[in-house]
Amino acid sequence: MQTQLLSELPETANFARQVGLTRTIEGVYPISKLARLSEILLSNDGFVTARLEFGQCVGFSCLKGRVSATLSLECQRCLNAMEIEVTGRFKFALVNSEDEFELLPEELEPYLIEGEKQSIIELIEDELLLSLPMVIVHEEACSDYMSKQNRKVKAAIKAEQEALHPFAALKALKGDKAN
Numbered sequence: 035m036q037t038q039l040l041s042e043l044p045e046t047a048n049f050a051r052q053v054g055l056t057r058t059i060e061g062v063y064p065i066s067k068l069a070r071l072s073e074i075l076l077s078n079d080g081f082v083t084a085r086l087e088f089g090q091c092v093g094f095s096c097l098k099g100r101v102s103a104t105l106s107l108e109c110q111r112c113l114n115a116m117e118i119e120v121t122g123r124f125k126f127a128l129v130n131s132e133d134e135f136e137l138l139p140e141e142l143e144p145y146l147i148e149g150e151k152q153s154i155i156e157l158i159e160d161e162l163l164l165s166l167p168m169v170i171v172h173e174e175a176c177s178d179y180m181s182k183q184n185r186k187v188k189a190a191i192k193a194e195q196e197a198l199h200p201f202a203a204l205k206a207l208k209g210d211k212a213n
Contacts, residue, residue: 043084043158046151049128052088053095059154060085065103068159076115077106084158092139094127101161110169112176122165 043061052059065071066078082103089096102121109116126145127138135144145157 040083043154045155046153048150049088049097049145049147049152050095052086053090053097053128056089058085058087063155063158065105068155068162071105071159071162075106076108079106080104082158082162084154086154091125091127091142094129094138094142096142097124097126097128097145099124099157099161101158101165103162105162105166107166107170109172109176111171114176116170116172116176118167118170120162120165122161124161 040061043059043063047059062081062083064078065075065080065082068082072078080103082101084099084101086097086099089098091098100121100123102119104117104119106115106117108114125142127134127142128147129135129138129144130147132144132146138144
């Protein structure tokens, strides 16, 4: 398998022209240059990878794409750093006015073309922000407190299950007689 180095994404493009050329733009962009996203990150290291495919979809000019990045964020539970892989997919119909929104099938989201060139970078940053999980936490218990809480909850569940067992009353009586 051959490894292909991706070039840096252009910051802008004429989306309508790209559709006419049925062009695919693929590349990387430094996370440190994404101002809005950088505000919530613990580290701006790394790159976002994107693939944008311009063409026709069900009779409309469209842009299909995928963005992904490994981001360093703060766990909302333990407040320590954690890295998560964020991936977003989108499928836009490129429209020239809001009147066209109602004509679009459900599978396409409208993307309003304004001006000669559109920002690839703003589009990518928007998609990454929309793809972030609502609450960012480690998969496992990430602090001593949470580990203790998890053990207490598991013990309580086990005790409740044992109490519901049909012979639990007999076991309790047998325990009382032994004393």
